[in-house]
Each structure stands twice: as C-alpha cells, then as structure tokens.
Amino acid sequence: MDPKPPSPPHVLIFPCPAQGHVNSMLKLTELLLRAGLHITFLISAKDHDRLYRFTTVHSRLSSYPGFRFHVIHGLYEGPIDTDEKLNLMLIDSLPKVTTPLLRMLLLDSQVTCFIADGILGFSLDAAAGTGVPVMFFRTISACAFWAYFCIPDLINSGDLPFQGTNLDERIVNVKGMEGFLRRRDLPSFCRSGLSNTTFQEVTSITRRTPDAHALILNTFEDLEGPILSHIQKHCPNIYTIGPLHAHLKAQSISKSTSSNSLLQEDRTCIGWLDQHAPKSVLYVSFGSIATLTRDQLIEFWHGIVNSEKPFLWVIREDLVSSLDDENNVPSELEKGTKERGYLVGWAPQEDVLTHSAVGAFLTHNGWNSTLESIVEGVPMVSWPFFADQQPNSRFVEAVWKLGLDMKDTCDRRIVEKIVKEVMEVRKEEFEESARRMAKLAKESVSSGGSSYRNLDRLIEDIKMMTP
Numbered sequence: 001m002d003p004k005p006p007s008p009p010h011v012l013i014f015p016c017p018a019q020g021h022v023n024s025m026l027k028l029t030e031l032l033l034r035a036g037l038h039i040t041f042l043i044s045a046k047d048h049d050r051l052y053r054f055t056t057v058h059s060r061l062s063s064y065p066g067f068r069f070h071v072i073h074g075l076y077e078g079p080i081d082t083d084e085k086l087n088l089m090l091i092d093s094l095p096k097v098t099t100p101l102l103r104m105l106l107l108d109s110q111v112t113c114f115i116a117d118g119i120l121g122f123s124l125d126a127a128a129g130t131g132v133p134v135m136f137f138r139t140i141s142a143c144a145f146w147a148y149f150c151i152p153d154l155i156n157s158g159d160l161p162f163q164g165t166n167l168d169e170r171i172v173n174v175k176g177m178e179g180f181l182r183r184r185d186l187p188s189f190c191r192s193g194l195s196n197t198t199f200q201e202v203t204s205i206t207r208r209t210p211d212a213h214a215l216i217l218n219t220f221e222d223l224e225g226p227i228l229s230h231i232q233k234h235c236p237n238i239y240t241i242g243p244l245h246a247h248l249k250a251q252s253i254s255k256s257t258s259s260n261s262l263l264q265e266d267r268t269c270i271g272w273l274d275q276h277a278p279k280s281v282l283y284v285s286f287g288s289i290a291t292l293t294r295d296q297l298i299e300f301w302h303g304i305v306n307s308e309k310p311f312l313w314v315i316r317e318d319l320v321s322s323l324d325d326e327n328n329v330p331s332e333l334e335k336g337t338k339e340r341g342y343l344v345g346w347a348p349q350e351d352v353l354t355h356s357a358v359g360a361f362l363t364h365n366g367w368n369s370t371l372e373s374i375v376e377g378v379p380m381v382s383w384p385f386f387a388d389q390q391p392n393s394r395f396v397e398a399v400w401k402l403g404l405d406m407k408d409t410c411d412r413r414i415v416e417k418i419v420k421e422v423m424e425v426r427k428e429e430f431e432e433s434a435r436r437m438a439k440l441a442k443e444s445v446s447s448g449g450s451s452y453r454n455l456d457r458l459i460e461d462i463k464m465m466t467p
C-alpha cells in the first residue's frame with residue numbers, strides 16, 4: 001500500500017473583526033486556498049452570520065477542501081468609529097476572549113503558520129512557545145504603516161506632540177516623506193496627545209512588527225517601492241502581494257468580483273450607471289466605519305449637487321452620527337438629487353468602480369477603497385476620516401498624482417470646486433496618471449509581476465514550514 005501523502009500546510013488566519021480587515025484577509029485566504037493550502041479563518045459570530053446572509057463566500061470557500069470558519073463568540077461587536085470603541089475592541093474584548101482560544105488552536109490543530117492581522121499584536125503572545133511562526137498581515141498601505149512606525153522617532157525629535165493649530169507645518173523626520181508630509185497628514189491619532197490610549201496602543205503594536213516572522217502587505221512595488229525600502233530595514237521579510245482583489249480577478253475565468261461584503265449590496269445602482277455617459281458620474285462613499293455630522297452631510301450634499309455631476313452616493317444606515325429633529329432635506333438638495341443623484345445604503349463597490357460611467361471617486365481613502373480605485377484607473381477626491389486615511393490621501397495627491405486631497409475642510413464651495421477640478425478642469429491630467437497606475441497595478445499581479453512573484457514566494461515559504 002502507498003504511504004499516505006503528506007497533508008497540505010494548515011494556516012490559521014485571524015482578522016480584526018471589521019469590514020475592511022475581514023474583506024482583505026478573506027481575499028488572501030482565497031488565494032492561498034487556490035494554491036492548495038488548508039485554512040482555518042477566525043471570525044466573530046456576527047460577521048459570520050452577515051457573510052452567510054449577504055455573500056456567496058460560504059459556498060465559494062467551502063468548495064475548497066480544507067477550508068473552515070472558526071466562529072468566536074463573546075467579542076465586542078458594536079461599531080468601532082471612535083477611539084474609545086477601538087480600545088474596547090483591541091484591549092478589552094479581543095485579547096481576553098481570543099488568547100486562550102488561539103493557544104488551544106495553535107497547540108491542537110497542527111497549524112503550520114499563523115497569519116494574524118498586524119493590529120492584533122497580542123497574537124504574538126498567544127503563539128509564544130507554540131513553535132508556530134506568526135506572520136503579520138497589515139490591511140493598511142505601506143506609507144501609513146511607515147508613518148505609524150516612525151511615531152517614536154517623531155516623539156524623540158520633538159515633532160510630537162504638537163501644540164496649536166498650525167497643521168501645515170512640515171514634518172521632516174519620516175524618512176522618504178521629507179518633502180511633502182505635513183502635521184495634518186500624520187495618522188489622525190497623532191493629533192490627540194501622547195497620553196491617548198489609542199495612540200499608545202497602535203504605536204506599540206506597530207513597533208512589535210519586527211518580532212513577527214514576516215510582514216505581508218496589500219500593496220505593490222511600483223506604487224510604494226521607496227517607502228517599502230525603508231520598512232525593509234526593520235522588517236527584512238516582507239511580502240508585498242497586492243492588490244489582492246486584482247490578483248483574484250486576474251486568476252478568475254469569469255472576471256467577476258468576489259464580494260466579501262458584510263452588508264447587503266444594492267445592485268440596482270448598476271442599472272442606473274448603465275444609463276450614464278462614460279466617465280460622467282461621481283461615486284461617493286466613505287467606507288464602512290466613517291461617520292459624518294449632519295452639518296457635514298449637508299455641506300457635502302450641497303457641494304456635490306452644485307458640481308452638477310450625476311452622482312451615486314452610499315449613505316449607510318449609520319453614516320450620520322448626530323441626526324436630530326431637523327431631518328428635513330432642503331428642497332434644492334431634494335431637487336438636485338432627484339434630477340442627477342442615486343442613493344444606496346451599500347453598493348457593490350468593486351463593480352461600481354469597474355463601470356465605465358464612473359469618472360471620479362469621492363472617498364475617505366480607506367486602503368481597500370484606494371486600491372480598488374487605483375486598479376480601475378478612477379481619479380479620486382479625498383476626504384480622509386481617520387487613522388491611516390490621512391497619510392493615504394496625501395500620497396494620492398502629492399506623490400501618485402491621482403486626485404486632490406481636501407482633508408480638514410468640509411465646505412460646500414470647496415467640495416464643488418474640487419469635484420469640478422478633478423472631473424473637468426484637470427480631467428485629462430488625472431485620467432492619464434490614473435490610467436498609468438492602473439496598468440502598473442494590473443501588471444504587478446500578472447505572470448512575472450512583482451506581486452505575482454511575491455505571492456508565489458509566500459506560498460512556497462509556507463509549504464517549506466513544518467507543523
């Protein structure tokens with residue numbers, strides 16, 4: 001009788017329970033499954049239920065042998081739109097509930113390798129002494145990661161904490177960003193003072209990255225090469241394998257998107273887009289976490305309507321943080337929206353950005369949204385909300401030249417002006433650079449491209465590990 005063939009490597013994958021994190025780590029999961037690896041994916045009960053109801057993820061992934069979700073009960077499952085709630089998640093809920101579970105899984109499940117969300121630094125403690133290598137996957141850009149990483153240097157140089165309101169002052173102590181980084185472009189929590197717990201937590205977690213066996217980033221070398229070379233001095237074993245969604249598309253026979261959405265998508269907007277001329281529509285979405293005050297909503301709304309562009313706007317159920325009794329929409333907005341707008345609670349965003357009618361994306365520059373826009377060659381109007389989005393939007397404007405950044409303003413005249421600037425006045429210029437970057441993004445995941453090779457290397461390196 002032939003000896004039993006060796007089992008494929010078994011990888012434990014653990015994302016922070018939030019849309020942007022679950023989404024990109026599921027994409028990594030699918031790529032590893034396609035290479036024949038076995039995966040256990042840790043997920044909160046609520047997210048598991050939402051994936052089951054709103055996506056084809058369950059049926060898609062269960063067709064691979066060796067895939068399973070492992071549901072974690074008892075996590076904080078509310079929104080994480082404020083520092084306090086992020087702390088509740090990162091410090092109170094997650095480590096307490098999952099550290100014992102992780103140790104048990106790592107010791108009992110023949111795990112070859114543990115890919116943990118890099119924001120969950122305690123994963124290193126849970127794995128200590130088990131002999132299982134931990135790789136950190138960060139869902140943010142290399143430029144945002146590097147800005148987080150340099151925070152202790154900024155404290156040493158006296159750049160942090162900063163007083164007063166001069167947010168335009170240059171920061172010259174983040175290597176690779178000397179020429180263009182301002183205080184306002186640092187991660188948002190840098191504004192809150194050194195005693196802020198989110199600031200301390202995120203800084204110390206990021207500084208632990210070199211303790212992990214490797215760092216995996218959802219980016220590509222042509223986009224962030226110079227910054228990656230700075231990170232590499234501290235974390236020599238980096239795999240840049242993004243854009244992950246483009247990888248999946250490149251490997252699919254159908255070219256269809258593989259949605260991992262935790263909210264129900266309203267696909268009627270695709271029919272609405274079909275009725276519009278190429279590159280005429282402004283797509284507006286602030287991702288899954290950001291919230292607006294009612295005043296900000298109204299300023300955006302006026303600016304968008306006054307720009308006179310057709311617009312598709314994602315207004316999540318919980319987008320507006322402070323709804324009061326003045327819920328009435330001013331009549332001029334109602335009229336402009338009826339004539340040119342289409343509002344949805346949640347869109348099939350990857351398909352929207354692929355649609356030929358979309359001419360620009362007013363975005364909060366969450367990293368998934370930014371990459372999705374880059375891959376489809378859609379110029380951006382940036383309005384970062386928090387954390388990594390501040391450096392991302394600076395790179396969009398000052399480095400990649402893919403759009404304009406209007407951070408820290410929310411004024412109807414500015415919104416109108418910037419939308420017109422991107423979609424009319426400097427349209428050709430932004431379309432040209434967006435086209436160029438989209439080509440590089442697609443090449444990176446094509447056979448022989450940098451992310452294609454790095455993904456192969458990651459898979460081969462995992463296969464060489466022994467449980």
Ligand code: UDX
Pocket residue numbers: 018019020021023139140261285286287288289290314345346347348349350365366367368369370372387388389
């Ligand atoms: C946040 C961060 O800012 C981000 O950088 C980090 O990597 C994860 O946490 P989020 O605010 O949700 O994430 O933004 P983003 O990273 O852009 O992710 C949103 C995802 O939701 C995208 O993949 C986008 O396609 C999807 N989406 C958004 C939809 O499917 N439909 C929508 O209507 C809006």
